[in-house]
Amino acid sequence: MLTKKNPYGLNPKLFFKRLTRNVSMGFLIILGSLGGGMLGYHHFEKMGWIDAYENAAMILSGMGPVATIETKGGKIFAGTYALFSGIVFLVVIAIIFAPVVHRFFHKFHIEEEKLGK
Numbered sequence: 001m002l003t004k005k006n007p008y009g010l011n012p013k014l015f016f017k018r019l020t021r022n023v024s025m026g027f028l029i030i031l032g033s034l035g036g037g038m039l040g041y042h043h044f045e046k047m048g049w050i051d052a053y054e055n056a057a058m059i060l061s062g063m064g065p066v067a068t069i070e071t072k073g074g075k076i077f078a079g080t081y082a083l084f085s086g087i088v089f090l091v092v093i094a095i096i097f098a099p100v101v102h103r104f105f106h107k108f109h110i111e112e113e114k115l116g117k
Contacts, residue, residue: 010103018099026092033088034060037081044074060085 010018037056041047047055047067055065059082069075 015099015103022095022099026096029088029092033085040077040081044071044077045069062089
């Protein structure tokens with residue numbers, strides 16, 4: 001358990017520190033995924049860096065590709081990157097909201113103890 005020492009949960013300062021750490025971790029995962037997508041589009045489709053960034057960012061955000069993919073390798077990469085991006089989205093959301101959900105469940109448990117259940 002993350003908050004074993006304090007029965008009332010983390011104080012606000014530590015909570016925001018944990019939340020900031022998780023948001024930073026999520027941001028780094030997104031940056032790494034964006035960089036990987038840019039490298040893939042640059043390598044497989046021979047796109048310039050700006051076009052590779054645009055396509056990777058659009059797929060990572062769930063909007064879909066901008067440019068038409070021409071090569072077989074590019075199509076395989078684009079499909080794989082799209083699947084990967086969906087998973088990254090879910091993972092980053094889970095990482096960012098984990099401290100909030102943990103705090104909510106901790107408060108719910110404290111209220112349950114006050115009711116005598």
